[in-house]
Amino acid sequence: MTNSVRGGKRERLAAAAARVLHEQGVEKTTLADIAGAAGVPVGNVYYYFKTKDQLVEAAIGEHGRSLRGLLDRLDELPEPAQRLKALVRGWVDQREVAARYGCPTGTLASELDKRADGLDQAVAALMRELLGWMERQFAALGRDDAPELAVALLSSYQGISLVTNTLRDPELMKAEGERLERWIDALR
Amino acid sequence: MTNSVRGGKRERLAAAAARVLHEQGVEKTTLADIAGAAGVPVGNVYYYFKTKDQLVEAAIGEHGRSLRGLLDRLDELPEPAQRLKALVRGWVDQREVAARYGCPTGTLASELDKRADGLDQAVAALMRELLGWMERQFAALGRDDAPELAVALLSSYQGISLVTNTLRDPELMKAEGERLERWIDALR
Amino acid sequence: MTNSVRGGKRERLAAAAARVLHEQGVEKTTLADIAGAAGVPVGNVYYYFKTKDQLVEAAIGEHGRSLRGLLDRLDELPEPAQRLKALVRGWVDQREVAARYGCPTGTLASELDKRADGLDQAVAALMRELLGWMERQFAALGRDDAPELAVALLSSYQGISLVTNTLRDPELMKAEGERLERWIDALR
Amino acid sequence: MTNSVRGGKRERLAAAAARVLHEQGVEKTTLADIAGAAGVPVGNVYYYFKTKDQLVEAAIGEHGRSLRGLLDRLDELPEPAQRLKALVRGWVDQREVAARYGCPTGTLASELDKRADGLDQAVAALMRELLGWMERQFAALGRDDAPELAVALLSSYQGISLVTNTLRDPELMKAEGERLERWIDALR
């Protein structure tokens, strides 16, 4: 009740975690970094998240929410090919961020994979969600190799994100996005 | 004879660094981990490498050496399409490792990118080397969009490595490899 | 009441630093030494001082505070010659400490001088403060060579501190103190 | 015999130690620093000096030798007052070095004093040697307070060295030197 005014701390922390972990990486980010970015005192973080891992989990959750929001918006488009191409265009629009920090989900997946927490499974679930959506679009296009195509498209995005990031050249993602759009058009 | 035990410590350290950094990630790997894997006392590491960063650099160098070795072997094949497909098949052969730890160069690039050491440029140089080789193959195939195709192929590999790793499913890489081989065949 | 135990940790650390650094020297003193002397766990020191250098700085600050306190007390004496001689007598009173550890400011200046931190400038400022005060007293005595006399007096003190310390003989400082008092009396 | 050609390593090490320890301080100087300055491989140092302390001892010995050389030269002057003033003039001539690194013997005394090696006694012996010589000059001037005057003169030099060094102003030593010369002239 009363904390509807001061509250939202949990949300602020999750949002700050998502952003800062993306920009700095999991290992290089301290709890103080996240707390500072959220404007929350360090000692107070633990009322919302018992461990640093839970903060990472919350960050993954944030990425999941924004992924779902995106897919919902895409679903309003009439044609599956339109939806897929709009997805690609969304990636291209984010190319500056990708060039600086990589794909938020991909870099998280890469880092968390080196650990034994089960957090990697949370990111994997996110990827599976996106894969499933892609698969449905390719199936709607009449492709019976939809699963394979979904993996190919996701891989292309993850790969071009990494390459764009490593070479610090956002234009690479633009060219690859155009190539992927042509590829989608050629599929039916 | 006697220096089978003592000799090549620097090389052993570099090799151990390449392996352990790939398996555990840069941040989660301690100098003691690398020293232990190489069978060298911790204090002695600093006789060969003044900082942890230099050890990372040496690991990158190792990956560079093995990349160059691979490309040299591929160059002995007569046809550019054969070379490219043999490259893809090499990736597929390594799918079990990729499923567990990802692509050595890619994960390194992803992690180092969050830092300001200039080490990221060393990995970037590796990627550019591979890109250049690919470009020459595509050009030899008569394609004037060789640079773009090279980026697409590298991205596909980096992406499928990440997805394979995240979903822990080596078969994904196998299927994608076959798709890429068909794609290469269809290019000319 | 309750914070007689917990309170003023920062001050306790600064005081402990001033004392221990004087007794053991900057380089030979570990953070654990200072923490131990202040009754503070090692890890907690960094809550108050981010680096060892900041602890040294705090110690210099402590010496500055006690210097200012001394000069304020001396300023209450009516005659400049009285003030100067009281200063000298204060030094002589501390001759046992000087014989064991030297002048706190002087030894600090000597050690910090070998470094490039800028900490040496903090000690230099302390010396300039004392020099300025002395100069004002000599000027009040009507001497137009006040700056030179101030340097002579400070040097005599620093020098006799070092000699007293090296030869471990507090009586040297006593004799020199008496000589300096006669010298002051002979000035007007 | 044969090492009259390659030899002198011990001497080179002692001379390098004297110089480097003066410039960098005892604690901040590593064995590698001294070895490097002497052009001797690190591992070889231990054939000449079993410990770092023995190298410090050798450095003190070097300072002793040069002190004795100086006093011998001064002894050739006919008058005790001339000898004392020539000593002072020698200090003033070295004021640039003093401004940068302090008095070699004094800074050594200050640093070694914080330790329990007995090395401090070796420096103390040096000071006593100089004190004795001064005492003889003052006695030859007919002063029965020669011991006290010797301490006063040594202190003035040590003090002005420290102040000159801390304030990085060689001119301070010049002015004080002139004052000391006038003081000597006024003694008889």
Added chain:
DNA sequence: GATGAATGAGCGTTCATTCAT
């Protein structure tokens, strides 16, 4: 004697986590 290599103890510093109020 000479030398590169080896060794291990210790230092300053960081940080996730917990505690007391």
Added chain:
DNA sequence: GATGAATGAACGCTCATTCAT
């Protein structure tokens, strides 16, 4: 609930000293 302070284990790195040839 909220907060500043406390805690300790771990890390990267240095260096005097010793070893093997």
